[in-house]
Amino acid sequence: MNLQALALSSSRVLLLSLMFQFVLFVSPNTSDAEIYKYTDAEGMLHFVDAKEKVPEEFREQLSSQKALRAISKVTPGRKKLYEKERYEHTSSAGAGRVELFVTDWCSYCRKLEAYLDTEKIAYKKYDIEKDKKAAKLHASLGSGVPITRIGTQVFSGYRPEAIVKAARQVN
Numbered sequence: 001m002n003l004q005a006l007a008l009s010s011s012r013v014l015l016l017s018l019m020f021q022f023v024l025f026v027s028p029n030t031s032d033a034e035i036y037k038y039t040d041a042e043g044m045l046h047f048v049d050a051k052e053k054v055p056e057e058f059r060e061q062l063s064s065q066k067a068l069r070a071i072s073k074v075t076p077g078r079k080k081l082y083e084k085e086r087y088e089h090t091s092s093a094g095a096g097r098v099e100l101f102v103t104d105w106c107s108y109c110r111k112l113e114a115y116l117d118t119e120k121i122a123y124k125k126y127d128i129e130k131d132k133k134a135a136k137l138h139a140s141l142g143s144g145v146p147i148t149r150i151g152t153q154v155f156s157g158y159r160p161e162a163i164v165k166a167a168r169q170v171n
Contacts, residue, residue, distance in 0.1 A: 036062055045140040098123035098167050101138040101147040108158040109146040115160040121167045123148075 036048050038058040048054055054062060098116070100123050102109035116123055126134035128145065141147050141154050148155040150166045 099149045
């Protein structure tokens with residue numbers, strides 16, 4: 001390959017690279033999408049990206065819905081990235097009622113129960129492997145065990161101090 005052909009080839013690569021960067025820079029950002037939330041007749045929470053995907057009988061829920069917060073991958077400044085933050089969830093539980101979603105084999109579940117017992121915090125325990133309704137509710141709240149719900153607050157994982165503080169604030 002001679003020098004003239006090499007120069008022509010490298011200028012083509014440079015031109016293609018510049019065109020690609022221009023297209024990426026000028027193209028619209030499609031990551032900002034509307035998210036719609038509805039609860040079906042069985043109490044399961046669903047999220048969809050278009051109003052048309054919500055079954056007709058549940059569309060009335062959309063008109064009374066507040067806009068959902070933007071979803072971010074990481075909250076800046078968080079020190080413990082492995083912890084999930086609590087989030088608001090429509091609750092069928094009474095205000096202030098502490099509900100634990102656990103399994104038999106989970107050591108953190110047992111530790112959390114023991115901690116709540118020593119702090120004299122009353123709670124209702126649901127084993128998600130033995131109770132189908134509890135399993136469905138657990139799935140709508142998050143994943144993993146233990147999950148604790150206090151009114152509308154949901155805590156994922158072993159966070160005893162935060163759970164006790166929240167339980168005492170609502171009672």
